[in-house]
Amino acid sequence: MEVNLTLLAACAVMSGCGVYLLLERSLTRVLVGLVVLSNGVNLAFLAASGPAGDSPFWGSADPEDMSDPLPQALVLTAIVITLGTIAFLLALAHRSWQLHGHDDVQDDVEDAAIRRLALDDATSDSFGLSTDGQEQDDPVEDRQ
Secondary structure, three states: OOOOHHHHHHHHHHHHHHHHHHOOOEHHHHHHHHHHHHHHHHHHHHHHOOOOOEOOOOOOOOHHHEOOHHHHHHHHHHHHHHHHHHHHHHHHHHHHHHHHOOOEOOOOHHHHHHHHHHHHOOOOOOHHHHHOOOOOOOHHHHHO
16 A cells, blocks of 8 residues: 655644644634644545545446545545534634633633642542541441
8 A cells, every 4th residue: 555655744744733723722723723633634534545546436447446435425524524613613712702802711710729729739628528427447447
């Protein structure tokens, strides 16, 4: 099986850039990262499908010379899913712009509190609620 190294390098660069952009705080950059990552994955599907062949219509060519239609169907499905995800992300970015005047994702208040407790090595107030009335050690060892 012949693999085109240029396509593989393009897949790797596009996927890497897409993941890097997905990790940003701006929803616009996340949107661009999603588009670049999905294009890299679609290109990887087509690169993995093998060399180009004849069209896969019945009776048009010898079956050994036909291209595999499954990766092409997977790419079309991935394009539709990406389009829906992009529409949702565009709606989120637009609403964030309307409410706050920017599209940066803010820190969650509860997430910051949990992070602060973890740094202090403290337990939350609700920890004792689940362990009240239960023995801390193995009850069999305590009875003997």
